[in-house]
Amino acid sequence: MKTIAGRIAFNLFAWTVVLVTAFPLIWMILTSVKPQFELFRIPPTFWPEQITFEHYVRLIYETPFLKYMRNSLILGFATTIVVVVVATLGAHSLVRFRYPGRERLAQMVLFTYLLPSVVLILPLYLMMVWLGIANTIFSLVIAYTTFALPYALWLLRSFMQGIPDDLEAAALVDGATRMEAFVDVILPQALPGIISTSLFTFILAWNEYLYALVLVNTDEARPLTTGVMSMLVSAFNIEWSLLMAASVMMSLPLIIIFAFLQTYLTRGFGAGGVKG
């Protein structure tokens, strides 16, 4: 890579690879702004000859898309709040307190993080039916804790292990109780970790499909993932540009989070063992 020509060649190669990888996503956006008839050109046009937002308008006014989106937002926020509150307390306990069974507990968290959903889903389905809360967003919040809680707990635990013990000890010497030290010293230190854990938990809930498929069967409670798929299945002839518009809208929150999250990207997702 010493010569300038070599440098340029490498850059060209690298960016070709990047663009090929991102091509399906670029294609999704391009398709969503093409008029329906343009999709059936052979050969296909790359740049839209005519840019239109009619599919987005139709999506919002003529399909239950906004209802699904509302459900997904409620589901995402509710899951995130429940999980992050419980996990922050739990992680703090696992990191700063000593009691019998602590190590076992930490190991169990990691174990449950690896459990397949299909094993838990049948008993959970029976449980929801028995409790009479099947077909509600609430049932999905409960179901989502099965994967989101172990994940958040593990992630927060590794964040909190990075906070030096001395900080808490100093607060205790100054006469604070352990809870005061937790609120005044540990929480502000852990805030970046808590924020990125919240964002990742939200993404997990936003993208989940299997539980939503099994537990919810009405448009009233259906989130985006199963909702958009049902638009595909129920349509007589598949309107690809409408579906691509739905896909773009569904990915918007991720793009926003992505923009905020640049610095955390390499740290958070899929944690639970992979250490930098």
Add this chain to the structure above:
Amino acid sequence: MSGNPLDKRYAVLGAMLIAPTVLVFCAVIVYPLVSALYLSLFTIFTPTLRGSFVGLGNYAYLVNSPEFWRSLWNTLLWTICTLALQIVFGVAAALMLHQNIVFRSLARSLILFPYFVSTVVAVLVWRWLFNDLYGVMNHLMLMAGLIKMPLDWLGSMPNAMISIILVGAWKYFPFVVIAVLARLQTIPDALYEAAKIDGAGAWSRFVDITLPQLRDVLVVVVLLRAIWDFKEFDLIYLLTGGGPIIATQTLPLMVYKDAFGLNDMGRASAVAVSMMLVMLSFMVLYLKLAGRDERESQR
């Protein structure tokens, strides 16, 4: 530790803080897990949820069921192939993104995006790309002269299996990139400088320095991804639904089909439990490794 009353009070406080976690765990994970084992001993008609005890009957049925073995084989084939591609492309992409290229952070974001996007979105896009009449894939391959007739990507074999493996690799290789990239940044430059002085070429620097440094992280990544690919449901279910017939049906799909298509929850539980037994070896191995790392980092 036991004599000090303050320590005791702290232990109680610690237990109180972890209590909500333990409660939720018992309700939504431990209870369902035990319950799944229990259910697998019954035959249960899903719509009425009535059933009768059959002991190990469901398992005996599975051992003699060609469909079960076919699904297990499909699961292994899918896991091994897609995992291999993820690792190869993931390491290559990480090495590439580690270099100085223009707009590097944008390039990284674009590469990582498939991993963060919902499987539903990924599948919709790929089904549109794979469309037999107007799909771009067929068009590009016809243009390049690789095929003479448009291919049926998802509806015939072996195309369907190859398609899910490719889409799986595309969706999940960024995970490998994230892990490897993070590790690459911690390899000291001095190692490469020294090797250069000793006259090592680019290839031998990769084999003798980079790979050994990456070994630990790769072991962890392979185990984690093997576990996750093994239990993958969404991607395969949404792309092919297990078809044609059962040619791409993996174990998670069989669980779903038995429970909600064939309405036998007992047998579905038996499939799920068997699947977990296969996974258990990987999980135990991973837990051991993670535990070892932990003790090292605490030292």
